[in-house]
Amino acid sequence: MTTDTDGGSTDPALTIDELAARAGTTVRTVRFYGTKGLLPPPVIGPRRVGHYGRDHLARLALIEELQHQGMTLAAIERYLRQLPPGLSHHDLAIHRAVVASWAPDTEVTVTAAELRRRAGRPLDTEDVERLVAMDAVRPDGDGYRIDPGLLRLAVQLLDVPLSEKAILAARTVLTEHARAAARELSLLFRAEVAERTEADVKSLSSHMQPLVVQALLTAFQRSLSAEVHQWLGGSGAVSADGS
Secondary structure, eight states: OEEEOGGGOEEEOBOHHHHHHHHTSOHHHHHHHHHTTSSOOOEEOGGGOEEBOHHHHHHHHHHHHHHHTTOOHHHHHHHHHTSOTTOOHHHHHHHHHHHHTTSOOOOEEEOHHHHHHHHTSOOOHHHHHHHHHTTSEEEETTEEEEOHHHHHHHHHHTTSOOOHHHHHHHHHHHHHHHHHHHHHHHHHHHHHHTTSOHHHHHHHHHHHHHHHHHHHHHHHHHHHHHHHHHHTTSOSOSOTTOO
């Protein structure tokens, strides 16, 4: 079920059961988050049925990521209260990406059922094959080897009308430029901490990583917005902030 939102775009109008299934959680948890103010209220439709959309899904994904970082419910409440009001699902996805950058790279082996649960949406055989083709999922015996953060991104790409070839090419471009930026930044920071103790270097690294990721995301957003604006011939379809 979908409903028209700003600009004629479609936003999934999910019932609370559908939202919980897509987010890989329970209806009870969704209701609990609502009572705590962690989720905005649903849009009330016909027959007084509450409908949820992308923003609710993105906020649940952010909460899950914060929990993965070991944050308590009280800490998550404080974090969400500090967010600017009116954030879109794209904005929330960026916050989740920054939070995920705090954690070390991790890969886990999951069953087919767990893969579908983590995806937060139904996956048919073709979807799984596309995830494998994107190198986001790797068959491992009777299960699959995944990077949880990469999986969430790849699942979103299933709805993007791009070929696996184009997605892999884009991934190569991003990886190469990210490595180059990381190399240059590493050299810069090494010069700053050359005379400091190992403990100081580790502390600086833990503090700088999320800040650097946020800076890279912001710079990339603005650069991509400018490129799209130029591509569309300066029609004004894309605003300065990327909306």
